[in-house]
Every structure is written in structure tokens, then in C-alpha cells.
Amino acid sequence: MADEPIIEVKDLVAGYEDTVILQDINFEVRRGEVFAVLGGSGSGKTTLLKNMIGLQKPLRGVILIDGTDVVAAEGEERLRVLKKIGVAYQSGALFGSMSVLTNVALPLEEFTDLPRRAIDMIAQMKLKAVGLQGAAYKMPSELSGGMRKRAAIARALAMDPKILFLDEPSAGLDPITSAQLDELILQLSRDLQITFVIVTHELPSILTVADRVIMVDKDARTVIATGTPQELRDQSANPVVRRFFNRQLGRDVRIDNG
Amino acid sequence: MEDTDKAAFDFRPGDHGQARLILKGRLDRDTTASIWRDSTQVVRQARIPRLVVQAGEVVYCDGAGVALLAEYKHIQREHGGQIEIQGLRPQFEQLMAVLEIDHLVAPPKPAGTITSFIRHAGFVLNLGQWTAGFVRSMGTETSFTGEVFAKLLKALTHPRGLRWKETLIIAEKAGANAVAITGLLGFLIGTILAFQTVAAMRQFGAEVFVADLVVIVLFRELGPLITAVLLTSRTGSAFAAELGTMKVNEEIDALTTMGLDPVQFLVLPRIIAVIGVIPLLTMFNMLMGLVGCGLVMVSWDIPGAIFMDRIRYAATLTDLFGGLAKTFVFGTLVAGIGCLRGLQTGVGPTAVGDSTTRAVVSGLIAIIVADGVFAVVYYFLGI
Numbered sequence: 032m033a034d035e036p037i038i039e040v041k042d043l044v045a046g047y048e049d050t051v052i053l054q055d056i057n058f059e060v061r062r063g064e065v066f067a068v069l070g071g072s073g074s075g076k077t078t079l080l081k082n083m084i085g086l087q088k089p090l091r092g093v094i095l096i097d098g099t100d101v102v103a104a105e106g107e108e109r110l111r112v113l114k115k116i117g118v119a120y121q122s123g124a125l126f127g128s129m130s131v132l133t134n135v136a137l138p139l140e141e142f143t144d145l146p147r148r149a150i151d152m153i154a155q156m157k158l159k160a161v162g163l164q165g166a167a168y169k170m171p172s173e174l175s176g177g178m179r180k181r182a183a184i185a186r187a188l189a190m191d192p193k194i195l196f197l198d199e200p201s202a203g204l205d206p207i208t209s210a211q212l213d214e215l216i217l218q219l220s221r222d223l224q225i226t227f228v229i230v231t232h233e234l235p236s237i238l239t240v241a242d243r244v245i246m247v248d249k250d251a252r253t254v255i256a257t258g259t260p261q262e263l264r265d266q267s268a269n270p271v272v273r274r275f276f277n278r279q280l281g282r283d284v285r286i287d288n289g
Numbered sequence: 290m291e292d293t294d295k296a297a298f299d300f301r302p303g304d305h306g307q308a309r310l311i312l313k314g315r316l317d318r319d320t321t322a323s324i325w326r327d328s329t330q331v332v333r334q335a336r337i338p339r340l341v342v343q344a345g346e347v348v349y350c351d352g353a354g355v356a357l358l359a360e361y362k363h364i365q366r367e368h369g370g371q372i373e374i375q376g377l378r379p380q381f382e383q384l385m386a387v388l389e390i391d392h393l394v395a396p397p398k399p400a401g402t403i404t405s406f407i408r409h410a411g412f413v414l415n416l417g418q419w420t421a422g423f424v425r426s427m428g429t430e431t432s433f434t435g436e437v438f439a440k441l442l443k444a445l446t447h448p449r450g451l452r453w454k455e456t457l458i459i460a461e462k463a464g465a466n467a468v469a470i471t472g473l474l475g476f477l478i479g480t481i482l483a484f485q486t487v488a489a490m491r492q493f494g495a496e497v498f499v500a501d502l503v504v505i506v507l508f509r510e511l512g513p514l515i516t517a518v519l520l521t522s523r524t525g526s527a528f529a530a531e532l533g534t535m536k537v538n539e540e541i542d543a544l545t546t547m548g549l550d551p552v553q554f555l556v557l558p559r560i561i562a563v564i565g566v567i568p569l570l571t572m573f574n575m576l577m578g579l580v581g582c583g584l585v586m587v588s589w590d591i592p593g594a595i596f597m598d599r600i601r602y603a604a605t606l607t608d609l610f611g612g613l614a615k616t617f618v619f620g621t622l623v624a625g626i627g628c629l630r631g632l633q634t635g636v637g638p639t640a641v642g643d644s645t646t647r648a649v650v651s652g653l654i655a656i657i658v659a660d661g662v663f664a665v666v667y668y669f670l671g672i
Contacts, residue, residue, distance in 0.1 A: 127638040144322035145353060152356040153318075156388040167394045172636045191318065191351040222387040224380075 036095075037062040037194060037226050038083065043092035045075065045082045051090065052078050055253045058245050060194075065220050065227040067241035067260070071275065072232065074249045077198065080230045084118050084196055085109065097193065114142070117187030121199040123179035125171040125186070131158065132167040135186045142190065157185040160223075161215060177208035181215065188219070194226045195219070201233045213239045234279040238264070246272055293348050296320035298328045306338035310361070313346040316354025329360055338370050345376030354381070355388045363392075433629050436552055437560065444557050456558040456565075463524040464566025468573060470523070474515055475574035479503060479581030482511075487589050497591055500599035503582040508608040512575040514660060517619035520567060521652035525627035528559055529648035532631025533641040541632065551632065560624040567620035568613045575612075611672050615663050622655045 036059035043056035052075040060066045070076040081087040083094055085101045094101045099112050125134050136154040139145060145153070158164045161181040171179060180200055187195055200216070201209040213236045219225050220240075231237060237244060238260045246256040246263065248271050256263050256272045264276045299311040310332065314320065332340065342361060347354070358374060365372040377385070444451045482503050490496045532555060535541050541551050579600065586596045630648035634640045 127636075139318065143318045143353070145318065146322070146325055149321070149325050149353065149356055149360070151393060152360060152390070153352045155393055156352060156356060156359075156390055159390050160388055164390060164394055168396050170637070188352075191353075218387075222383055 035062050036060060037097055038066075038228070039093070039095040040083070041093045041095075043079075043082065043094065044090040045078050045087070045092075046090055051252065053247060053252055056092070056247075058254065058257065060226060060228060061243075062193075063220070063224050063226055064242040065216065065229065065240050067229045067231060067237045067244045068247065069234075069237060069244050069263075069275075070232060070247040071249060074247045075252070076230045076232075076247055079247065080196060080198055080228075083228065084116060085113065114190055115192055116194045116196060117184075117190065117192035118196045119180065119183040119187045119198065119200065121202060123171070123183040125179060125182055127171050130168050130170055131163065131174070131182050131185075134171070134182065135189050137186070138189045154185075154189065157188045158182070160188065160219065161185045175208075177204050177212065180204065180212060184215070184219075188223075188225075192225065194228060197227065197229045197231075199231050199233075200229060201231065201236045206235075209233070209236055210239075212236070216240050232279075234260075234276065246275070294320075296324045298324050298331075300328070300331045300335070302335065302337070307341065308335060308337040308339075309341045309343055311343045311346070315349040316347055316357060317349055317351050318353040321353040321357050325357060325360075328357070329364060332361055333364050336368050336370065337365075340365055340370060340372045342372065342374045343376055344374055344381075347377065347381065350377070350381040350384065352384075352388060355385045358385060359389050429633070430629065434625065437556060437625055440550075440552055440557060441560065444553070444561070450553070451561070452554070452558050456562045459559055460562035460566050462527075463520065463563055464570060467519065467523060467566075467570060471516055471519060471570045471574045472577040474519060475507075475512070475577035476581040478511055478515060479507065479578030480585055481581075482506065482578075483582040483585035487585060491589075496586075496589060497595060497599055499586060500582065500596050501603035504579060504600050504604045505608060507575050507578040507582075508604055508612045510612070510660070512571050512578065513612045513615045513619060514656070516567060516571040516574045516616065517623060517656045518653065520563065520570070520620070520623045521627075521656065522649055524563060525623045525648050525652045526645045528624060528627030529631040529634075529644045530641055532628055533634035533644040536632060536634040537636070537640060556625070556628040556632075559628055560621060563620040563624035564617055567616045567623075571613060571616045575609075607672055611667060615660065618659050618663075619656050622659060623652050626652045626655060 038060035040056055040058050044051060044054045045056070046052040056079065068076045068079055078087065082089045083096075083101070085104075089102060092102075096112050097115055099108065101109075101112055104112050125131070126137070129137070132151070132154050135157055136150050139150045139153060143150075155164055155167055158167055161184050163178060163181055163185060166174060166178060166182070171182065174182060184195070184197070184200075197216070200212055204212065216227060216229070217240055220227055227240075229237070229241065241260050244256075244258065244260045244263055245254045247253065248255045251271070255269050256267050258266075263272055267273060267276075293314050295314050296316050297313045299313075300308065301311065302308045310328070340361065342358065344350075344358070358377075362372050483499050486502055487496050487499045490499055532541070535555075541555075544551050544554055583593060583596050587593055627648045630644045630651070633647075634644040
């Protein structure tokens with residue numbers, strides 16, 4: 032059960048019209064794991080994310096989510112796939128004119144027949160899970176950066192997704208807030224058995240939360256390394272991977288080594 | 290055999306103040322909706338001292354299912370009853386432990402005892418709030434007007450301090466790019482005015498005087514007014530949106546911290562540009578209005594020469610310049626209000642839209658009021 036793939040990406044070529052950004056992409060995300068896509072700025076990791084969540088059509092290739100081809104799915108079938116996934120965007124993308132609670136309740140209002148009280152209750156439960164129940168009636172503009180990210184995760188959780196995609200969850204957060212977010216991801220993964228796909232360039236949080244990592248590179252335009260974050264850090268022979276890890280973790284590595 | 294794709298419940302009252310609620314099937318966001326109302330109503334009405342929820346046959350449970358179980362608990366707690374949930378599978382129990390909440394956070398009340406007292410007299414409250422808001426906004430507008438005029442005078446006496454290149458670009462957008470629409474409006478207004486009046490005037494054999502009527506109306510009132518209304522909706526709204534977006538993006542703050550004055554840097558070029566182009570646009574509007582009028586007259590068999598003669602006889606330079614003088618005031622109002630509303634933009638995604646709306650509404654009101662004042666002043670001056 033645990034090793035069964037929930038996302039399969041096969042021979043993916045992604046980009047815009049005649050510009051190929053990524054090619055030869057093949058990987059699987061296993062059910063229940065925390066999977067990270069790592070890469071520097073401009074490496075195409077956000078393009079990969081957009082392809083996986085159906086915001087952008089790949090130039091070639093197949094992406095299966097829970098057995099359904101996201102690329103080919105249309106209408107009802109596409110909606111069914113979309114209900115299985117939740118996405119928390121880098122900026123939070125909360126609707127600024129609605130309270131935090133209404134943001135979380137919106138998909139439930141639109142897609143279910145649950146009565147008002149049930150919707151409020153579920154929305155507040157999801158907010159409690161990210162530690163924001165007290166902020167239910169605040170407006171997004173009243174929240175701090177970290178709270179906005181957590182509210183975005185609560186909204187992504189509203190429909191009980193099987194897979195949660197997070198785009199740069201710790202970007203722009205201080206180390207302490209970032210660590211709290213890592214803790215939240217681990218807790219949700221453990222308690223709700225949600226599969227996480229995290230797109231990021233922040234190494235410290237990847238080393239804490241990710242079970243497996245792939246790294247994409249701007250020059251190679253493809254996946255240059257796969258494995259656990261520790262394997263990539265300690266064993267990779269690829270100079271780009273080594274540079275990426277050493278540069279970002281320079282201080283941490285020295286502390287680790289005593 | 291029960292259908293495991295659906296949710297079902299069975300309420301069985303028993304002895305000694307105890308009852309059983311048997312839940313079966315899937316409790317997900319779709320199926321839970323079907324039993325939420327009925328099952329909670331049954332539990333609420335029964336007021337059972339001890340409720341046993343048997344959840345052994347629940348095959349799936351997500352956030353919605355947990356919410357339903359939590360709702361039973363809330364109902365029981367409300368009337369002091371007990372509840373026990375039996376047989377829930379471990380993974381669902383764990384989900385419940387993560388998600389369950391003790392209470393719903395209530396929406397904040399717009400409280401304050403005085404406010405809640407007055408809420409019953411909502412009209413009084415609204416009137417008071419509106420008046421206070423109006424007085425406050427009049428204050429802001431007065432101080433903004435003063436600031437703009439002081440800086441405008443300074444800019445005109447020290448023209449080097451102004452960003453002329455920017456001013457010319459704005460003038461091109463607000464003026465040159467608006468020539469076609471202004472001309473079209475003028476032409477149509479001239480045509481319509483002439484057409485509507487010529488038939489009535491003919492009954493008295495006075496159709497040649499249509500030219501007098503149209504030229505006076507266009508020069509003194511409609512030309513300046515229509516051009517100003519067009520500029521409000523086209524340029525005033527654009528100013529509010531531009532400055533509002535800059536405010537939201539903290540660009541105005543960036544200017545201020547760089548030591549640059551937003552009024553000097555952003556507002557003055559816009560006001561000067563609009564004041565520069567509005568008389569030209571108005572004249573173009575008037576000219577096209579006369580062309581439209583002339584065409585209608587010619588089509589009613591009145592020779593063009595007579596039409597030209599009537600215009601020359603009826604309209605004086607005072608009419609023309611009286612009308613054009615207004616446009617300077619209209620232009621200042623349109624640009625000033627557009628910029629002010631932009632700078633007043635609040636936060637949130639609707640803020641820019643709100644500012645734009647307010648810029649157009651208050652711009653239109655200001656123009657009409659100013660036009661009324663002009664009418665009275667011109668009357669007493671004998672213009």
C-alpha cells in the first residue's frame with residue numbers, strides 16, 4: 032500500500048510553445064510520502080508543478096494522478112481529479128475580500144450539499160488543524176506571512192484531498208515560522224495520511240520533512256538527482272547537486288560535522 | 290446488505306434513558322450531507338441522557354464525517370447528556386483526534402453597548418456616520434486642494450521642477466488618444482440636437498434658428514460638459530486606478546521614503562496635462578457638434594451659407610471663451626479627484642476598483658455642481 036504510486040510522471044516534456052524547459056522527466060510519488068521537487072531559480076520546478084496540477088498542458092508525456100491521466104481528463108473526470116488534490120500557492124492566494132473562514136469554506140459551499148453549520152464546522156476543524164481557529168473571522172490582509180501560508184494549507188485541506196501540493200511553502204518566512212510549518216507538514220502527513228508534493232529551493236526544511244527528493248536543473252533541463260535528501264546531501268557525485276547543498280547548508284554542514 | 294456507497298443512520302431509543310444511533314456506510318463530504326439534517330434533528334429532539342453512537346459499520350470517514358460526530362457531541366453537551374462513540378476504526382479515531390474542535394468560534398459582533406442600542410434606530414446611526422464621513426472627506430479634500438494649488442503655483446513659477454516628459458506622455462494619453470471619441474460624441478450630440486429641434490421649429494417657420502440654438506448650447510454648456518464627463522470616465526478613472534495600484538504595491542511609500550513628494554511627482558503632471566488638453570478637446574467637440582448640426586440643416590434644405598451666417602451672428606467670442614474658461618476648472622476637478630481617490634486607496638483586492646468607482650462618481654458630481662455655480666456667476670456677470 033505504502034509503495035504504491037499515487038502520481039506517475041512518464042516521459043514528460045514541459046515548456047511553452049517552442050521553448051522546452053524540462054524534458055525526459057520520469058518519476059513516481061508514492062502514497063503517503065512527502066515528496067520534494069528541488070531546484071534553483073528558473074530550473075522549471077514551478078512549470079513541473081503547474082503541469083502536475085493541470086494548470087498547464089505538457090508538450091508531451093503522461094501524468095497520472097491516482098490512475099487518471101490529468102492531461103487528457105476533461106469535464107467531470109477532470110473535476111474528480113481536482114477534488115483529490117489541494118494546492119497551496121506561494122503567496123497564499125487567499126481571496127482578499129473574504130474572511131479566512133469563508134476562504135476555507137468556499138469549496139465546500141460550491142461542491143457539497145452540506146448545511147451551513149456543517150460547513151462552518153468542517154472549515155473551523157481544518158483551521159484548527161493548522162492552528163488558526165482563532166483567526167477564522169480575520170481578513171487575509173490582517174494575517175502575517177506565516178499565517179497566510181497556513182490558511183492557504185487549511186483551504187487546500189478543505190475537501191480532504193489525497194495529495195497536497197505546496198509551492199515554496201517556506202519562502203519569505205523566518206526560520207522559526209518555517210520550522211513550525213515543517214512540523215505542520217509532518218503532522219498532517221502522519222495523522223491524515225496525506226501525500227505531499229513540495230516544490231522548493233529551501234534545503235533545511237527539505238532535510239526535515241521530505242522522504243524523497245528529485246532535483247531539476249536549469250542547464251540539464253531534466254532530473255539530475257533522485258533519492259532521500261540525506262543521500263543527495265552526502266553521496267551525490269553530481270557537481271551541481273553538491274554545489275547546491277554545500278552553498279545552502281554551508282554553515283549547517285559544518286555544525287553537523289561537529 | 291447495506292449499500293456502502295451511501296451513509297445511513299438508525300436511531301433506536303432504549304430503556305433507562307439510553308438510546309443507540311447506528312451509523313453505516315461512507316461518511317464523506319457528499320454522503321454526510323444526506324443524513325446531517327435528519328440525524329442531528331432526531332438526536333436534538335430526543336434529548337437522550339445517554340447516547341451511544343455505534344460506528345462499527347462506517348467504512349469511510351473524512352472531515353465531514355468527523356464534523357457530524359462532533360455535532361452529536363455538541364448537541365448532547367447542550368442539554369447535559371452523555372455520549373459514547375463505539376467501534377470507530379482506529380484511523381478514523383485518529384482523524385477525529387486531529388480535527389475535532391470543542392466549540393465553533395463565533396463571528397465577531399459589531400458590538401459596543403451604545404452601538405447595539407442605536408442599531409434599532411439604524412437610520413439615526415447611518416445619518417450620523419454618513420455626516421461624520423462627509424465632514425471628514427470634505428476636510429481631506431480641502432487640504433488636498435490647498436496642497437495641490439500651492440504646489441501647482443510653485444511648479445508654474447519654477448517650471449524646471451516638474452517632470453515635463455511624463456506630463457507630455459500623460460497629455461498624449463488623456464488628450465490626443467481621446468480626440469476620436471470626443472469628436473464622435475460632439476458630432477452625435479450636434480446631430481441629435483439639430484434633428485430633435487428642427488422639426489418643431491419648422492412649424493413656426495423658424496428652422497434657420499436651429500443653428501443659433503445649437504451653437505449657443507454647444508459653446509456655453511454641452512461642449513465643456515460632455516468633454517469633462519468623457520474625461521472623468523476615461524482619464525479620471527485611469528488616474529485613480531494607476532495611483533491606487535501604486536498605493537497597493539507600496540510604490541507611493543517608496544516614493545515618500547526616497548524623499549520624493551507624491552503630489553509633486555505624480556499628481557501635478559496629471560493635473561497640468563489634463564488642464565492643457567481639456568480646452569483643445571472641448572473646442573474639437575464643439576466643432577464636430579457644429580458639423581453634425583450643419584449636415585442636418587443641409588439635409589432639411591437650408592443652405593450651408595445661411596447656416597454659417599447664423600452661427601457667426603448668434604455666437605460671440607464671450608460665449609466661446611465663457612465655455613472654455615469652465616474647462617480649466619472641470620479639468621482640475623477631474624484630474625485632482627482622480628488622483629486623490631487613487632492616493633486614498635485602501636487595502637485588499639477590491640480597493641482599486643472602489644477608488645475608481647469613487648473617482649468617477651465624485652468627479653461627475655463635482656463637474657455638475659461646478660457647472661451650476663458657473664451658471665449663477667455668469668448670470669450675475671451678464672455673460
